[in-house]
Amino acid sequence: PGATPLTRGAAGPGDQTERAGAGQKPLLKKVFFPLPRTPTPFSPKLFNLVNRYYNQLITVSTQYQKLRGRIAPSPTGNMHLGNAFAFLMAWLAVRAQAGTLVLRVEDIDPDRSRPAFMEGIMDDLLWLGLFWDEGPPQGGPYAPYVQSQRTHLYEMVLAVFVQAGLAYPCYCTRKEIRQLASAPHPGDEGAPYPGTCRALSLQVQRENAAKGKPFALRLDVQAALRLLKRSERSDFLDGIRGLESFSYVRCGGDFALRRSDGVMAYQLAVAVDDALMGITEVVRGNDLVVSTPRQLLIIDLIQHLHAAQALSLPLAVPDLVENISSGARQLQHGLVTPNIPETVRMHPPHYAHLPLICDAQGFRLAKRHKSLEVRALRDAGITSEAIVGYLAWLGGLQKSMEPNSSSNLISAFSFAPLRGADRSIASDILAVLKTI
Numbered sequence: 362p363g364a365t366p367l368t369r370g371a372a373g374p375g376d377q378t379e380r381a382g383a384g385q386k387p388l389l390k391k392v393f394f395p396l397p398r399t400p401t402p403f404s405p406k407l408f409n410l411v412n413r414y415y416n417q418l419i420t421v422s423t424q425y426q427k428l429r430g431r432i433a434p435s436p437t438g439n440m441h442l443g444n445a446f447a448f449l450m451a452w453l454a455v456r457a458q459a460g461t462l463v464l465r466v467e468d469i470d471p472d473r474s475r476p477a478f479m480e481g482i483m484d485d486l487l488w489l490g491l492f493w494d495e496g497p498p499q500g501g502p503y504a505p506y507v508q509s510q511r512t513h514l515y516e517m518v519l520a521v522f523v524q525a526g527l528a529y530p531c532y533c534t535r536k537e538i539r540q541l542a543s544a545p546h547p548g549d550e551g552a553p554y555p556g557t558c559r560a561l562s563l564q565v566q567r568e569n570a571a572k573g574k575p576f577a578l579r580l581d582v583q584a585a586l587r588l589l590k591r592s593e594r595s596d597f598l599d600g601i602r603g604l605e606s607f608s609y610v611r612c613g614g615d616f617a618l619r620r621s622d623g624v625m626a627y628q629l630a631v632a633v634d635d636a637l638m639g640i641t642e643v644v645r646g647n648d649l650v651v652s653t654p655r656q657l658l659i660i661d662l663i664q665h666l667h668a669a670q671a672l673s674l675p676l677a678v679p680d681l682v683e684n685i686s687s688g689a690r691q692l693q694h695g696l697v698t699p700n701i702p703e704t705v706r707m708h709p710p711h712y713a714h715l716p717l718i719c720d721a722q723g724f725r726l727a728k729r730h731k732s733l734e735v736r737a738l739r740d741a742g743i744t745s746e747a748i749v750g751y752l753a754w755l756g757g758l759q760k761s762m763e764p765n766s767s768s769n770l771i772s773a774f775s776f777a778p779l780r781g782a783d784r785s786i787a788s789d790i791l792a793v794l795k796t797i
Contacts, residue, residue, distance in 0.1 A: 428460030430642045432486070432493065433631070435467045436479035439734040442786060443646070443718035443726030444482075445489060446752045449767060450715055450779065451644035452491045453758075457774040463638060464496030466507040469630045474509070485735040489745050490767035503638045508630050515625040518633050518659075519578060519618055521666055527584050528618055530576040531558040532569055554579065554614040575621040582609045582616070582658070589661055595654030600713030601776050602647065607654045616655050628652060632659035640710045647714035647783075648725065660709045715779055718755070721788035733786070738794065747797040755784045762797050 432448050434440070440448075455462045464483070468474035483497070495501030505511055522528040531554075559581060569576065586593070586609075596606045618629045635643065635656070717725050726733060738748060746764035753759045753770055757778025787793045 428455060428458045428641050429463060429639050430455035430460055430644065431463040431465050431635070431638070431640050432491070433465040433467050433645075434479070434482045435470070435473075436475055436477075436482060437470065437473040438478055439736050440482045440485045441726050441733045441735065442738075442748070442752070442790075443733075445485070445735055445748065446718045446755065446784075447644070447646050447715055448486060448491055449489065449749065449752050450756060452767060453770055453774040454642060454644045454713065454776070456768075456771045458642075460642070461495065462493045463501070463503070463640065464493040464506060465634060465638070466497060466509075467627075467631070469508045469625055469627065471509070471624065481736060485739075488739065489735070489749060508634065511630070511634065512625060514637065515619075515630055515633055518663060519625075519629065522580065522618065522662070523578070525588075525666065527581055527588070527662065528578050529559055529561070529581055530566055530569075531579045531615075531617070531621075532561075532574055532576045533557050553610055554616065556615055559615060577617045577621045578619040579615040580618050580659070582614060585658055585662055589658075589665060591661075595657060597653060597657060597712065599650070599653075600642075600644075600711060601716075601779050602650065602714055605650065605653070607651065609654065609658075612651055612654045628655045629659060632656040633663065635710055636660045636663050641708075642713070643710045644713045644715065646717050648717060650712075650714040653712050653714075657709050664708075713776055713779075716781060717783040719783050719785045721785060723783075723785060725783075726786075733790065738791070741791060743791070743794045747794050750797055751794060755786070762793070764797055 430451060432451050434444065434448070452462060464486075466479055468479065479497075486493070495503065496506040500506070519528065533554075558576075558579070585591075593610075594606055594608050595612070596604065599605050616628055617626045619625050631652075632655075634640075636659075719725050720733070735748065739745075744764065746766055749767055749770070750759065750763050750765040753765055754762045758770055758774065759765060
């Protein structure tokens with residue numbers, strides 16, 4: 362309320378100063394409007410929604426520039442309190458270190474993702490005060506920020522992996538993998554892949570292709586480790602959990618890069634995006650800690666092939682999107698081997714994995730918890746300050762359940778209170794929030 366609306370002027374994203382309109386004061390420099398030149402899948406009402414928060418957006422987006430973190434929701438449902446907790450902590454981690462926050466839409470699964478869900482999630486983020494500096498609808502130097510618009514990049518990386526002997530077709534069904542595996546995987550990643558199709562001869566692959574048999578593409582982890590001269594374990598320092606060490610078998614062995622239906626796998630898309638968007642810090646739930654060795658391995662392979670002049674990737678050059686897409690198609694057919702500037706350097710991000718938010722029975726919050734959706738709580742009259750204050754208390758960032766705003770939590774933010782077990786919300790959470 363009271364914000365000065367921005368206009369859809371013709372100034373380019375690199376302009377230092379834009380004007381809101383005749384007789385109005387000039388806007389602060391490097392504001393991320395007007396809308397990007399390339400269309401986005403979101404409705405005009407989202408543009409108006411962001412404009413309503415113009416004053417807060419200006420304050421946040423012009424103050425922080427260095428560290429790059431991201432919030433990456435999947436639009437497969439509405440945001441619940443568990444999502445809100447993770448997004449709040451990721452936002453605070455970036456703001457407390459004077460960083461830049463990226464909003465990335467992870468809609469890589471076409472069967473479950475809906476634009477309406479994404480609009481609702483963005484609305485909830487803004488309502489909670491979690492403003493971002495790059496991402497839809499305003500764009501930014503690493504656009505597009507929607508995974509379904511970045512498949513050409515994943516295809517290029519995948520094609521190079523195949524040519525380098527790092528990926529192979531897998532014809533196993535999920536049922537077959539479960540039957541072959543010695544034991545179920547202890548997380549959400551499924552059973553470890555036993556390597557059934559890794560040694561299939563070219564003749565067998567041709568016969569399967571002639572039959573039209575669908576196949577996934579898997580990373581040959583052992584080949585990747587040999588290329589990088591790495592051990593069988595992945596060690597990394599987690600900002601919350603401390604030193605972590607995983608064997609690649611525990612992480613699922615040879616993991617999928619592309620599903621058998623042609624959809625790119627989560628691990629590949631996330632790793633490619635983090636590398637190309639220059640993400641330096643990832644804060645997310647500890648249910649994804651087992652994904653970290655996989656994503657680190659992909660990023661290291663991209664960096665290695667990049668340095669070896671075997672892979673060409675666009676970095677902050679949106680105008681090259683069409684050329685890269687064409688290059689990916691040519692590369693898939695073996696027509697070109699593109700080069701890449703030696704000056705480009707990519708580094709894996711630092712990771713911090715948060716305790717999960719569970720219901721009163723100890724089950725992790727999921728889409729089925731409709732009553733715990735931010736949207737439902739808003740409709741019940743709960744204020745954003747009540748939710749932020751409760752989540753801050755749950756995370757140990759404040760001693761009592763009292764209302765608060767996201768911006769008030771920045772100066773005192775630390776990962777230290779977030780160490781330890783998962784957190785459970787009260788069974789009468791609606792009643793509790795109404796008292797805050």
